[in-house]
Amino acid sequence: MTSSAHSSSKPSLSVAVLGAGSVGCYFGALLARAGHAVTLIGRESHVQAIREHGLRLQTAEQDTHIPVTASTSAQSVAGADVVLFCVKSTDTETAAAQIKPYLAPHTQILSLQNGVDNDERMRSILGCQPVAATVVYVATAMAGPGHVRHFGRGELVIASCPQGPEIARQFSAAGIPTQISDDVRSSLWQKLIINCVYNALSALTQQPYGWLVAQTGTAAVMQDIANECKAVARADGVKLPAQIDEAIAAIARTMPGQLSSTAQDLSRGKPTEIDHLNGYVVRRGQTLGVATPANRLLQLLVQMKQAGAHNTGL
Known part of the structure; x- marks a missing residue:
């Protein structure tokens, strides 16, 4: 997907990152830097560091601190346009059940997880909530509380979904190359x-x-x-x-x-x-x-x- 000439006039997205480890923190950092309203939901140690110092993003080109909202509560998905679902595959059903009461009907869930069946497992919990499997290619690691290091790549492939084209435009404009696939399997x-x-x-x-x-x-x-x-x-x-x-x-x-x-x-x-x-x-x-x-x-x-x-x- 390429950014349209009018994408800069589009309103920013509200994005919640559930299970904000290295992958979620990296993509959340780029989206926050581009002006989107991002909430990172993760462990207390990371949340505390992010609240005090911002999220530290270290790449080959830069080492910066990015102001971003951080929380330990699943309730913080409330009001999000998009949820980046980044929890471990072992926790898919549990985490889906935790956020279910707080999701708006329009909220698009993107499963940025390893494995091939997380979207199906999520739908068994979330019913008709929009869920799209997403393939992630990125090399990252947490170097300390609130400190994510990026080593390479950083692109997404999203299953076809109603909000997909707009998400792809916004993400690509934020420096996250994003494609839509009709055959994400x-x-x-x-x-x-x-x-x-x-x-x-x-x-x-x-x-x-x-x-x-x-x-x-x-x-x-x-x-x-x-x-x-x-x-x-x-x-x-x-x-x-x-x-x-x-x-x-x-x-x-x-x-x-x-x-x-x-x-x-x-x-x-x-x-x-x-x-x-x-x-x-x-x-x-x-x-x-x-x-x-x-x-x-x-x-x-x-x-x-x-x-x-x-x-x-x-």
């Missing part, structure tokens, strides 16, 4: 496969993508993981993008220093989304009769790491 599966290929390996080694692909033997293992995912997708009736192998390879080139979100969760002793990434492929494979031994192994190893960290208090 294909894009979601491509992102899922990329996550399955990189996330667990990055988590288990605690190494970034560039390091992973430089190791002898990694390419063959990544191909095994991707091939299993593709076989499950095909059996599930998903038409994958023709350039998917190039998209997988491009991640290590465009985000060489990025630790996966799964690696970041493991290092902080937080629950990972592994059951909604490689684990989802394993479950769909079992249902559809497609073997997924590489993905099953990665899921188990990450689960064991989580359990070990929990038991030792690390």
Whole structure:
């Protein structure tokens, strides 16, 4: 989507970011900087820092503090035109139920989450509320309370929805390249496969993508993981993008220093989304009769790491 010549005359959006971690803080920062009314809803430590100092946005080009409203309450979605739904896939139903009483009928929910079924799970809670799956390509991390670092990319692909064209115009004008897709399921599966290929390996080694692909033997293992995912997708009736192998390879080139979100969760002793990434492929494979031994192994190893960290208090 490209910005129209008249987009500057359009009223600003009211945007609530639910689960404002690194992804939500980054996009919220750009929208706030562009003049939109943004409320970040997140953990107390982040909220307190943002209230005191503004949101610190650190990129390759700049290091700035952006004034933005911050809250710990789900009630703060009230009045929003758009909700960026950025909670972990494990918390989708719980978070949807928390915000449901406060949503206006017109409020558009954008699911900026890993996995391919969060929008469906959300609709089971929110009913006829407008919900659109959104594919995110961005490398970010929280460097401290209220401090988000951006390492690369930053574009969105949104499922077709009534407010989609206007959201895409406003977001693109704010420096967030945003496209509308009539086949977002294909894009979601491509992102899922990329996550399955990189996330667990990055988590288990605690190494970034560039390091992973430089190791002898990694390419063959990544191909095994991707091939299993593709076989499950095909059996599930998903038409994958023709350039998917190039998209997988491009991640290590465009985000060489990025630790996966799964690696970041493991290092902080937080629950990972592994059951909604490689684990989802394993479950769909079992249902559809497609073997997924590489993905099953990665899921188990990450689960064991989580359990070990929990038991030792690390």
